[in-house]
Amino acid sequence: MIRVLIADDHNVFVEGIESLISGSSEIEVTARCFDVSSVIEHLGHAPIDVVLLDISFPQVEDGLALCEHITRTFPATKVIALTMHDDASLIKRVVKKGAKGYLLKNTTKVELLQAIRTVHREKPYFNEIITNILLHDEPRNRKSGSGTGLKPNLTPRESEVLTLISQGLTTQQMATQLFVSVKAIEFHRSSLLMKFSVPNTALLIKTAMEMQCID
Amino acid sequence: MIRVLIADDHNVFVEGIESLISGSSEIEVTARCFDVSSVIEHLGHAPIDVVLLDISFPQVEDGLALCEHITRTFPATKVIALTMHDDASLIKRVVKKGAKGYLLKNTTKVELLQAIRTVHREKPYFNEIITNILLHDEPRNRKSGSGTGLKPNLTPRESEVLTLISQGLTTQQMATQLFVSVKAIEFHRSSLLMKFSVPNTALLIKTAMEMQCID
DNA sequence: TAGAAAATTAGGGAAAACCCTAGTAAATCA
DNA sequence: TGATTTACTAGGGTTTTCCCTAATTTTCTA
Numbered sequence: 001m002i003r004v005l006i007a008d009d010h011n012v013f014v015e016g017i018e019s020l021i022s023g024s025s026e027i028e029v030t031a032r033c034f035d036v037s038s039v040i041e042h043l044g045h046a047p048i049d050v051v052l053l054d055i056s057f058p059q060v061e062d063g064l065a066l067c068e069h070i071t072r073t074f075p076a077t078k079v080i081a082l083t084m085h086d087d088a089s090l091i092k093r094v095v096k097k098g099a100k101g102y103l104l105k106n107t108t109k110v111e112l113l114q115a116i117r118t119v120h121r122e123k124p125y126f127n128e129i130i131t132n133i134l135l136h137d138e139p140r141n142r143k144s145g146s147g148t149g150l151k152p153n154l155t156p157r158e159s160e161v162l163t164l165i166s167q168g169l170t171t172q173q174m175a176t177q178l179f180v181s182v183k184a185i186e187f188h189r190s191s192l193l194m195k196f197s198v199p200n201t202a203l204l205i206k207t208a209m210e211m212q213c214i215d
Numbered sequence: 216m217i218r219v220l221i222a223d224d225h226n227v228f229v230e231g232i233e234s235l236i237s238g239s240s241e242i243e244v245t246a247r248c249f250d251v252s253s254v255i256e257h258l259g260h261a262p263i264d265v266v267l268l269d270i271s272f273p274q275v276e277d278g279l280a281l282c283e284h285i286t287r288t289f290p291a292t293k294v295i296a297l298t299m300h301d302d303a304s305l306i307k308r309v310v311k312k313g314a315k316g317y318l319l320k321n322t323t324k325v326e327l328l329q330a331i332r333t334v335h336r337e338k339p340y341f342n343e344i345i346t347n348i349l350l351h352d353e354p355r356n357r358k359s360g361s362g363t364g365l366k367p368n369l370t371p372r373e374s375e376v377l378t379l380i381s382q383g384l385t386t387q388q389m390a391t392q393l394f395v396s397v398k399a400i401e402f403h404r405s406s407l408l409m410k411f412s413v414p415n416t417a418l419l420i421k422t423a424m425e426m427q428c429i430d
Numbered sequence: 431t432a433g434a435a436a437a438t439t440a441g442g443g444a445a446a447a448c449c450c451t452a453g454t455a456a457a458t459c460a
Numbered sequence: 461t462g463a464t465t466t467a468c469t470a471g472g473g474t475t476t477t478c479c480c481t482a483a484t485t486t487t488c489t490a
Contacts, residue, residue, distance in 0.1 A: 009321050010299065010319075010320040010321040011235075011320075011321050011322060011323055011324075012228055012231035012232060012235065012297075012320050012321070012322065012327075013227055013228060013320065014231070015230070015232075015234040015235050015324075016226075016227035016228055016231025016234065017230075017231070018234065019231065019233070019234040020226075020227065020230055034321075056299075061425065082227075084225070084271075084299070105225045105226075105227050105228065106224055106225040106226050107226060107227065108226055109226075109230075112227075155466085155467060155468085156467090157467075157468065158467095165417050166417065166421060167418075168413060168415060168418035168421075170414075170415065170445090170446065171446065171447070172445090172446080180468085180470090181469070181470055181471090182470090183469075183470040183471060183472095184468070184469045184470060186446090186447070186448075186449095187469075187470075188468085189447075189448080190447090190448065190450095191467095193448080198383060199383055199385075199448095200383060200385065200416075200447080200448080200476085201415075201416060201417045201448095202380050202381065202383060202416045202417065202419075202420050203381075203382075203383035204417075205420040205421050205424075206383075206420050206424065206430075209421065209424055370436085370437060370438085371437090372437075372438065373437095385475085385476065386476065387475085395439070395440090396441090397440090397476090398439075398440045398441060398442095399439045399440060401440090401476090401477070401478075402438080402439075404478080405477090405478065405479070405480095406437095408478080414478095415446085415477080415478080431490100432489105432490095433488105433489085434487100434488080434490090435486100435487080435488070435489090436485100436486080436488085437484100437485080437486065437487085438483105438484080438485070438486085439482100439483080439484070439485085440481100440482080440483080440484100441480100441481085441482085441483105442479105442480085442481090443478105443479090443480090444477105444479080444480100445476100445477080445478070445479090446475105446476080446477065446478080447474105447475080447476065447477070448473105448474080448475070448476080449473090449474080449475090450471100450472085450473085450474100451470100452469100452470080452471085453468105453469080453470080454467100454468080454469075454470105455466100455467085455468080455469095456465100456466085456467080457464100457465080457467100458464075458465070458466095459462100459463085459464075459465095460461100460463085460464095
């Protein structure tokens with residue numbers, strides 16, 4: 001029997017998934033969680049084979065973080081990401097966080113059961129629609145044109161400052177936190193702009209996110 | 216017997232609603248529609264008391280238009296709008312289009328059945344959460360941290376400015392391009408910071424990307 | 431159709447970002 | 461050892477961002 005945990009704060013969806021699974025003789029829903037903490041708590045007590053995780057749980061960031069936590073802490077438990085969005089970059093980010101499968105919420109009963117069985121056999125599950133989305137998404141390594149698209153080599157301090165910038169801190173705040181002057185931080189920021197070949201912080205954040213230097 | 220039509224292109228959701236309703240002796244689901252045209256066609260043939268309409272069907276504009284069409288063409292049929300978003304402006308727009316009730320997709324069985332019964336008795340149904348949202352004119356259900364996870368409603372100008380910011384233009388460049396003063400652009404930028412609840416442009420870009428408002 | 435609400439347009443002033451130069455310390459190499 | 465490179469630190473001065481307020485135009489509504 002494959003034990004499934006449903007992690008979704010939308011009651012209707014939990015009901016829907018349960019209803020779709022209920023017919024199966026080899027899969028059973030043994031837990032339903034409406035918030036992040038109860039998912040973690042439950043996984044620590046009872047064994048779960050597959051987690052069906054709403055990636056907006058309740059927000060995208062939370063879902064991604066939870067996905068990462070589950071796959072690291074409970075490697076035997078496989079995660080299938082569920083979402084409304086057919087977005088290539090989101091799929092990539094989810095996979096990067098350790099999800100073994102990705103389903104849209106308009107999936108069918110057959111596909112849902114298939115996906116659960118597949119990831120339980122240690123295999124990744126992505127249907128044709130998802131595969132197509134990934135295929136048609138433009139390749140990241142465009143070596144021609146203005147930008148190289150390659151991650152620049154950052155010094156430890158620069159990486160540190162980049163992370164803090166992406167968290168919304170001002171130069172003053174970073175200076176305080178790192179025990180250096182405002183001018184020192186400003187220089188690192190300037191170096192980042194140069195290394196990423198961008199004119200300002202706005203584009204720095206955008207390109208750094210696209211290159212997945214931050215997230 | 217109250218006859219209900221479910222209009223949603225997400226299979227899991229339709230299953231969930233059916234499952235929640237299935238226990239009731241006075242309410243039955245007599246139709247499930249996965250696209251706009253089949254909803255209209257079905258209403259023309261068989262009588263329906265309550266339509267449970269996913270407002271993103273498949274886009275928000277489609278849902279609103281369909282809601283308006285149903286309430287005008289079939290006044291005996293009541294519409295309950297369903298959505299993931301707890302957004303005051305969306306609720307107002309939906310109500311303006313003739314919806315008698317509004318439910319979030321994390322509703323409970325009790326509430327769903329209550330809502331169906333209430334609108335069938337010609338009364339509007341809005342629970343405390345929705346009422347609060349309307350009263351305070353901002354989303355309530357922020358379960359995690361500072362981020363809302365909800366796309367703010369942007370004016371045309373704001374969207375335009377957001378796009379240009381994400382392209383790395385400075386305020387001066389945008390002012391030239393849009394034939395207005397620097398100060399006008401700066402105000403729009405400020406409005407964006409406020410609507411996204413972020414302290415600076417760096418976080419604005421980050422959150423707007425995560426919410427898929429840009430890119 | 432008048433009144434209210436929302437959107438767009440700015441100004442002044444403070445804060446932050448940005449661009450230049452430059453000193454110091456550690457690692458690398460001839 | 462002495463010269464060179466790399467990373468980190470910082471100052472001066474200009475531009476841009478950010479926050480406050482407010483007038484004008486447009487849109488919605490009673």
